[in-house]
Amino acid sequence: xxxxxxxxxxxxxxxxxxxxxLVYVGGLSAEEAHDTVGIDGSTxxxxxxxxxxxxxxxxxxxxxxxxxxxxxEQGPVLEEAGIQIGVVDGVQGISWTEVTIVGxxxxxxxxxxxxxxxxxxxxxxxxxxxxxxxxxLGHPQVGTVGRMEFSPNLVNVVPARVTMTVDLRNTDEExxxxxxxxxxARLASLAAxxxxxxxxxxxxxxxxxxxxxxxxxxxxxxxxxxxLSTLRMPSGAGHDAQMLARVCPxxxxxxxxxxxxxxxxxxxxxxxxxxxxxxxxxxxxLALAR
Amino acid sequence: xxxxxxxxxxxxxxxxxxxxxLVYVGGLSAEEAHDTVGIDGSTxxxxxxxxxxxxxxxxxxxxxxxxxxxxxEQGPVLEEAGIQIGVVDGVQGISWTEVTIVGxxxxxxxxxxxxxxxxxxxxxxxxxxxxxxxxxLGHPQVGTVGRMEFSPNLVNVVPARVTMTVDLRNTDEExxxxxxxxxxARLASLAAxxxxxxxxxxxxxxxxxxxxxxxxxxxxxxxxxxxLSTLRMPSGAGHDAQMLARVCPxxxxxxxxxxxxxxxxxxxxxxxxxxxxxxxxxxxxLALAR
Numbered sequence: 001x002x003x004x005x006x007x008x009x010x011x012x013x014x015x016x017x018x019x020x021x022l023v024y025v026g027g028l029s030a031e032e033a034h035d036t037v038g039i040d041g042s043t044x045x046x047x048x049x050x051x052x053x054x055x056x057x058x059x060x061x062x063x064x065x066x067x068x069x070x071x072x073e074q075g076p077v078l079e080e081a082g083i084q085i086g087v088v089d090g091v092q093g094i095s096w097t098e099v100t101i102v103g104x105x106x107x108x109x110x111x112x113x114x115x116x117x118x119x120x121x122x123x124x125x126x127x128x129x130x131x132x133x134x135x136x137l138g139h140p141q142v143g144t145v146g147r148m149e150f151s152p153n154l155v156n157v158v159p160a161r162v163t164m165t166v167d168l169r170n171t172d173e174e175x176x177x178x179x180x181x182x183x184x185a186r187l188a189s190l191a192a193x194x195x196x197x198x199x200x201x202x203x204x205x206x207x208x209x210x211x212x213x214x215x216x217x218x219x220x221x222x223x224x225x226x227x228l229s230t231l232r233m234p235s236g237a238g239h240d241a242q243m244l245a246r247v248c249p250x251x252x253x254x255x256x257x258x259x260x261x262x263x264x265x266x267x268x269x270x271x272x273x274x275x276x277x278x279x280x281x282x283x284x285x286l287a288l289a290r
Numbered sequence: 291x292x293x294x295x296x297x298x299x300x301x302x303x304x305x306x307x308x309x310x311x312l313v314y315v316g317g318l319s320a321e322e323a324h325d326t327v328g329i330d331g332s333t334x335x336x337x338x339x340x341x342x343x344x345x346x347x348x349x350x351x352x353x354x355x356x357x358x359x360x361x362x363e364q365g366p367v368l369e370e371a372g373i374q375i376g377v378v379d380g381v382q383g384i385s386w387t388e389v390t391i392v393g394x395x396x397x398x399x400x401x402x403x404x405x406x407x408x409x410x411x412x413x414x415x416x417x418x419x420x421x422x423x424x425x426x427l428g429h430p431q432v433g434t435v436g437r438m439e440f441s442p443n444l445v446n447v448v449p450a451r452v453t454m455t456v457d458l459r460n461t462d463e464e465x466x467x468x469x470x471x472x473x474x475a476r477l478a479s480l481a482a483x484x485x486x487x488x489x490x491x492x493x494x495x496x497x498x499x500x501x502x503x504x505x506x507x508x509x510x511x512x513x514x515x516x517x518l519s520t521l522r523m524p525s526g527a528g529h530d531a532q533m534l535a536r537v538c539p540x541x542x543x544x545x546x547x548x549x550x551x552x553x554x555x556x557x558x559x560x561x562x563x564x565x566x567x568x569x570x571x572x573x574x575x576l577a578l579a580r
Contacts, residue, residue, distance in 0.1 A: 012444040075400030092399060096445050107552035108434035108457045109382060110365030110526035113424050115550065120435055124417030131411050134403050144398035145410050146447045150438045154302040155386050155455040155493060157436045157553040165445040167398045203445060236400035260405065262397035263447040 001289055002064070006240045007053065014038040015096060016204035021243035026060030060247075066215060066288045067244035069252045070281040072269045074237050076260025083231040084276055085223040086254025089216050091235045091242040092140060092169040093176045093208035098147075099126065099187060103196035105152065105160030116158055117195040120150055122187070123162040129186045130166055133179060140234065141170045141179065171208050171234050208234075209242040212249035215284070219251050222283040228276055237262075253280050291579055292354070296530045297343065304328040305386060306494030311533035316350030350537075356505060356578045357534035359542045360571040362559045364527050366550025373521040374566055375513040376544025379506050381525045381532040382430060382459040383466045383498035388437075389416065389477060393486035395442065395450030406448055407485040410440055412477070413452040419476045420456055423469060430524065431460045431469065461498050461524045498524075499532040502539035505574070509541055512573040518566055527552075543570050 006024060011017025014036045022028045034045025034054075048054040073079075078086050101119035127145045134143030147165040166183055170176040184200065191198045216232070223230045233254070241252045255277035258268040296314060301307025304326045312318045324335030324344075338344040363369075368376050391409035417435045424433030437455040456473055460466040474490065481488045506522070513520045523544065525532075531542045545567035548558040 010446075012446060015445070017446070073400065074397045075402075076405060094399065098445075104551075105554045106550070107364045107527055107554075108436055109384065109432060109459050109528065110363065110547075110552060111432070111550065112365070112429060113421075113432060114429075115366060118421075118434075120417065120438065121421050123438075124414035124435070127410065127414030128418060131403075131408075139402060139404075142399060142401070142403060144408075144446070144448055145414070146398055146440070146445045146449060147443050148410065148413075148438055148440045148452075149443070150436070153437050153439070154553070155305070155388075155436045156300070156302060156307070156434070156457055158434055159436060160554070162438075167446055169399050237397055238399065257400075260396070260401065261394075262400060263444070264395045264397075264450070 001285055007048070008044065009240055011204060013040065014044050017238050018240055018243050019044070021240035023059050024061045025243050025247045027243065027246065030059045063247040064244070065248060067241060067248050067250045068215060068219070068281060068284050068288070069239055069241035070277050071239055071252060071254060072262070073254040073257045074262035075257060077233060078231065078254060078256035079258065079260060081231060082229070084228045084256065084273060085230045085280055087216060087220045087223065087230050087232045088211065088235050088252035088254055089232050090171060090211055091209040091239060092171050093173050094204055094206045094238050095168040095176060095180050096203035096205070097166045097180070097183070098163065098201045098203050099166060099198060100161065100163045101191065101196055101198045102161050103159065103194065106158045108156045108158055111158060118158050119162040119196050120159045122190045122194050122196055122198070123148065123164050125190050126183070126187055127164070130183065133182060137170070137175060137179060140236065141175065142236065143168050143179070165203065169236060173207050176208070206238060206242065209245050211241070211245060211251040215249050215251035215288070218284050218287055219253055219280065222287065223280045225283070226276070226279060228280065253277050291575055297338070298334065299530055301494060303330065304334050307528050308530055308533050309334070311530035313349050314351045315533050315537045317533065317536065320349045353537040354534070355538060357531060357538050357540045358505060358509070358571060358574050358578070359529055359531040360567050361529055361542060361544060362552065363544040363547045364552030365547060367523060368521065368544060368546035369548065369550060371521060372519070374518045374546065374563060375520045375570055377506060377510045377513065377520050377522045378501065378525050378542035378544055379522050380461060380501055381499040381529060382461050383463050384494055384496045384528050385458040385466060385470050386493035386495070387456045387470070387473070388453065388491045388493050389456060389488060390451065390453045391481065391486055391488045392451050393449065393484065396448045398446045398448055401448060408448050409452040409486050410449045412480045412484050412486055412488070413438065413454050415480050416473070416477055417454070420473065423472060427460070427465060427469060430526065431465065432526065433458050433469070455493065459526060463497050466498070496528060496532065499535050501531070501535060501541040505539050505541035505578070508574050508577055509543055509570065512577065513570045515573070516566070516569060518570065543567055
């Protein structure tokens with residue numbers, strides 16, 4: 001039995017997310033990971049060396065017999081339902097695209113509207129479309145514009161360039177792919193109408209993952225044997241477990257998140273819930289080890 | 291006769307724009323100007339001292355007999371019409387508003403769309419409205435979102451806060467005021483629908499200015515006496531002349547801008563056009579001095 005933590009699970013600075021576990025299972029070479037340039041211009045390899053974490057173990061690493069991950073839900077479902085343990089049966093597919101739109105910077109007072117080629121107008125229209133599309137496709141589809149950067153970003157200047165990100169997720173790969181295609185089609189038509197250019201770059205793309213039925217059952221029965229209430233649910237967030245699922249039977253255990261908050265300084269899970277989750281993990285691992 | 295230049299005409303770092311001339315004519319005290327905090331957190335007074343430009347002359351300053359300003363058009367009108375000298379008869383009113391929208395930062399994967407309070411969605415919808423409003427009101431109305439800042443600005447995080455600016459301009463004060471009201475009304479309804487809070491701050495607000503008819507005529511006749519073609523036109527940009535117009539008869543002379551580009555490194559005016567403009571300014575000043 002071993003306890004594992006993987007570097008750069010979040011991916012907000014260095015994309016893709018779940019980078020460490022992706023390298024561990026052989027989905028990305030350590031060299032490519034080290035060469036990854038972050039949003040601040042630094043590289044993963046140089047930063048790992050700087051903090052003393054640049055290891056030398058060969059990758060991909062040994063495939064374990066099974067992998068079980070305990071995590072906070074990071075969403076409001078368990079708390080709203082009054083449930084203590086989430087029995088995670090899979091992970092939503094994730095699509096991250098960075099869009100850079102390039103127009104014609106100009107004076108905000110003297111440039112008539114008809115002569116503008118404003119990348120900001122395309123960016124905001126695409127932002128609205130992402131929201132409308134997620135609503136139209138319905139739960140569990142989500143769509144988020146989390147990054148938006150105007151350049152030169154001045155009150156009286158039509159921007160020259162806008163960089164933004166689109167985060168799309170769904171448990172259904174076909175729906176997710178269709179959502180990606182519709183975002184790109186809308187971007188193309190908006191850019192053509194405004195007379196601006198654009199580029200897109202995939203920051204991360206992972207298909208939905210279905211966990212191992214036997215371990216899912218084991219998580220459920222271990223929780224119930226402890227008198228804990230359970231709910232089967234997919235994960236909306238990406239997790240290292242979905243990478244390990246490529247090489248061994250895998251599942252996850254969720255504990256409730258207060259007010260569903262995550263990626264937020266107010267993120268909180270009650271100590272009792274953390275302890276309950278840890279005990280379920282222990283029992284599942286002991287059962288798998290026997 | 292005197293040549294004058296005024297500090298911080300642009301206002302992109304320290305709002306409002308035309309700050310130096312506004313102080314000169316008594317529209318703002320030197321103390322208030324010095325205390326102005328810029329987008330980088332510095333103050334006008336500290337920065338003037340740092341670069342050795344913190345003067346001690348009393349303000350408001352002496353009102354001149356007349357003020358005439360030579361400037362590049364910063365727009366495409368003269369070049370498109372093949373005209374050498376713009377006889378500027380007034381300046382568009384300018385309205386700059388900073389909007390800060392505060393929502394609930396959260397995880398982009400686990401937060402269902404129905405539970406989101408996303409300030410980014412309000413910001414992009416307001417951005418679209420500014421463009422649509424300017425088109426609907428028609429020339430010479432312009433509307434620009436030049437600044438847009440998401441926080442924490444990460445691909446997989448629903449933003450907590452967005453700050454953006456709205457720049458509105460028109461030669462008609464009544465239309466400009468109505469445009470401002472409609473932007474604020476739309477902001478209120480968008481924020482209510484998304485369940486987010488917001489604040490607005492006026493960064494600059496100047497009513498349209500009409501220049502002195504006698505000096506306008508003088509600019510036109512001086513240009514024509516030199517064999518230069520002329521066009522009467524308003525200025526879409528703000529200029530120090532509109533501040534001086536509060537205390538003395540004032541007008542402006544425009545020279546063509548290549549491709550109408552301004553607030554852009556490619557801004558350019560042909561040397562022949564610059565010389566023609568300078569000669570018109572000289573003749574106008576000589577006529578006024580006699």
